[in-house]
Amino acid sequence: MGAVIYFYSKRHKQYKDYHHALLCLYETLSQNHEQIWRLDLQNRELVYYDANLSPTPVTTLDWESEEHLKTWVYADDIEQLQKKFKDFLAGKENSFCAEYRQMLAPKKWRWVQLRGNAYTSAKGDKFMYGLLLNIEHLINTQQQLERSLSELTEAKSELSFSADITANAISEMAYYQDEMLIHKQMADIANRVPEFTHEINTPIGICVTAISHMQQSLEQLTDKTQTNKLTKNALTQYQQESKETFELIESNIQRATNLIQSFKQITVDQTSEQLRHFKLLTLIQDTLNTLHPKLKKTQHQVKLDISENVELYSYPGPLSQVFINLVNNSLSHGFKNIGSGDITLTLFDYASGDDEVLILYRDNGLGISQQNQEKMFDPYFTTNRSEGNTGLGMPIIKTIIEEKLAGELLCNSLEGAGVEFYIRLPVNIEKKISA
Numbered sequence: 001m002g003a004v005i006y007f008y009s010k011r012h013k014q015y016k017d018y019h020h021a022l023l024c025l026y027e028t029l030s031q032n033h034e035q036i037w038r039l040d041l042q043n044r045e046l047v048y049y050d051a052n053l054s055p056t057p058v059t060t061l062d063w064e065s066e067e068h069l070k071t072w073v074y075a076d077d078i079e080q081l082q083k084k085f086k087d088f089l090a091g092k093e094n095s096f097c098a099e100y101r102q103m104l105a106p107k108k109w110r111w112v113q114l115r116g117n118a119y120t121s122a123k124g125d126k127f128m129y130g131l132l133l134n135i136e137h138l139i140n141t142q143q144q145l146e147r148s149l150s151e152l153t154e155a156k157s158e159l160s161f162s163a164d165i166t167a168n169a170i171s172e173m174a175y176y177q178d179e180m181l182i183h184k185q186m187a188d189i190a191n192r193v194p195e196f197t198h199e200i201n202t203p204i205g206i207c208v209t210a211i212s213h214m215q216q217s218l219e220q221l222t223d224k225t226q227t228n229k230l231t232k233n234a235l236t237q238y239q240q241e242s243k244e245t246f247e248l249i250e251s252n253i254q255r256a257t258n259l260i261q262s263f264k265q266i267t268v269d270q271t272s273e274q275l276r277h278f279k280l281l282t283l284i285q286d287t288l289n290t291l292h293p294k295l296k297k298t299q300h301q302v303k304l305d306i307s308e309n310v311e312l313y314s315y316p317g318p319l320s321q322v323f324i325n326l327v328n329n330s331l332s333h334g335f336k337n338i339g340s341g342d343i344t345l346t347l348f349d350y351a352s353g354d355d356e357v358l359i360l361y362r363d364n365g366l367g368i369s370q371q372n373q374e375k376m377f378d379p380y381f382t383t384n385r386s387e388g389n390t391g392l393g394m395p396i397i398k399t400i401i402e403e404k405l406a407g408e409l410l411c412n413s414l415e416g417a418g419v420e421f422y423i424r425l426p427v428n429i430e431k432k433i434s435a
Contacts, residue, residue, distance in 0.1 A: 037116070039128040041089075048132075074101035074109055088118075096128065099135065111139040214245050274317075275429070280310040280357065284345060287320045291327055298331065299340040306347040310357060313428045318400040325397050326361050326421060334365025334419060341365050354427060361421040368413040376411070401425070406432045 036049040039061060047055040062068040063085045069078045077100035084098040096116045101109040116130025221238050224230040281304065288295070288302055295302065312319075327343065335341040341364055348358040368376060377398045401409045406429050413419040426432035 034134065035132040037114075037130060037132050039116075041118075041126040041128060072103045074103070077101055096130065099139075110134060110136045112136075211249065214242065217241055275313070275315055277311055277313050278316045279308065280312055280347070280359075281306045281308045283316050283320060284323060287323045288327075291324065294331065295327075298335070300331070300335055300343065301341075302327070302343045302345070304345050306345060306359075307350065309352070310347060310350060311427075312357070312425065313430065314405055314425065315429070318404045319425075322397050322400050322405075322423070323361075325394070329394065330363040330365055330419075334363045334367075336366060338365060355431070357425050357427060359423040359425070361423065362418060364418040367415045367417045368411070368419055369415045373411060373413060405429065 037046065037058075038049075038055065039046050044061045044063075046058045046061040048058055049055055059072070063082055066078055066082075069081065073081060081098050081100050084093075084096060087093050088096040096118075097113065099111065099113045102112045104110055111134075113133040113135045114130065115133065116128045118126065118128050120126050217238055221230070221234070224234060284304060284306065323345075330341070330343055343361070343363045346360045346362070348360060350357055376394050378395065398409055401407045401423060405425055407423060407425040409424075410422040411419065412422070
């Protein structure tokens with residue numbers, strides 16, 4: 001008798017432990033807005049399980065009746081839900097999964113996912129069972145991503161300019177922009193596109209205005225000619241105005257061409273990262289041209305002391321990214337709350353035939369404390385996160401110089417006394433790597 005009592009006591013404890021585990025499972029599911037359900041495929045009774053794991057009948061499910069489904073399923077989702085049921089019951093799918101909008105109250109809906117499988121009881125009764133998951137947050141996130149993608153697509157289309165002079169450059173930028181978005185070092189190009197657009201609109205707008213003025217002057221000259229009122233002074237004035245207008249158009253077309261060429265060259269270099277020969281001074285000037293829209297909004301000045309004869313065989317794109325990050329760092333950190341600052345780039349003593357160049361980048365801004373200098377190359381370290389800085393600019397600079405360009409980087413700064421970055425690079429990177 002004692003053995004029997006012991007056996008049933010043990011079985012009772014196992015049952016209690018099992019029931020407790022089920023309750024814990026249900027509590028976990030409830031915290032995630034999930035519910036356990038069961039559908040009797042014979043009488044079509046749909047039940048949910050409450051907190052005590054007791055079945056609570058919900059409805060007699062008639063998945064073939066559209067009117068019935070309209071009482072708890074959004075009308076546009078009914079057809080696909082019915083198809084899912086039919087395919088599952090016909091054995092076309094191994095498991096059931098459907099997403100639809102469930103009615104919570106009149107005109108109030110939420111997105112849910114109904115997942116389940118089939119089983120046959122020992123008595124031969126057939127059931128479906130599974131989980132009802134609240135995926136409202138997931139759907140909202142997906143819709144936000146789709147809207148963001150749509151906005152990005154619209155933004156790309158807005159980059160198309162009507163002027164023939166910019167058509168080729170813009171089409172190439174649209175192509176490279178897709179490639180740039182996945183790399184942090186490429187993000188600066190995407191950020192500079194609106195500024196570049198605004199900058200190039202100025203010379204183009206001047207050309208359009210000048211041409212319009214020339215048309216008006218020509219019409220006036222034609223009227224005077226046809227009415228025999230054309231005088232020598234009027235003709236001389238027209239000739240002078242034409243000369244000045246054409247000079248204005250020519251200078252602004254040249255300005256637009258230079259902007260496009262600079263932006264195009266920097267974009268090509270940064271996206272392709274091809275090894276090639278290039279003039280160091282030209283690369284820096286092209287880089288600064290792409291930053292001109294940002295720099296011209298400030299009183300800060302950039303001064304260059306670099307010979308035009310220095311030529312490198314290296315990766316111009318990554319090197320351009322280094323200078324972009326340095327200038328951006330000066331603008332956002334070094335010159336914070338400073339109205340007028342100076343940036344200088346200097347090439348130390350260099351003679352033809354030298355194997356290396358030493359470039360000094362200096363600003364006279366706020367400087368960097370010793371404590372921050374120890375952490376400035378750590379990823380995600382920034383003192384200006386509130387204004388959107390990620391703390392990746394300086395680590396990218398160090399990685400590019402030391403790993404991609406086979407160079408060296410040294411920082412020298414005192415708080416309140418500006419900052420100096422010494423950049424040592426091989427003139428021919430292939431010779432340096434193979435040595």
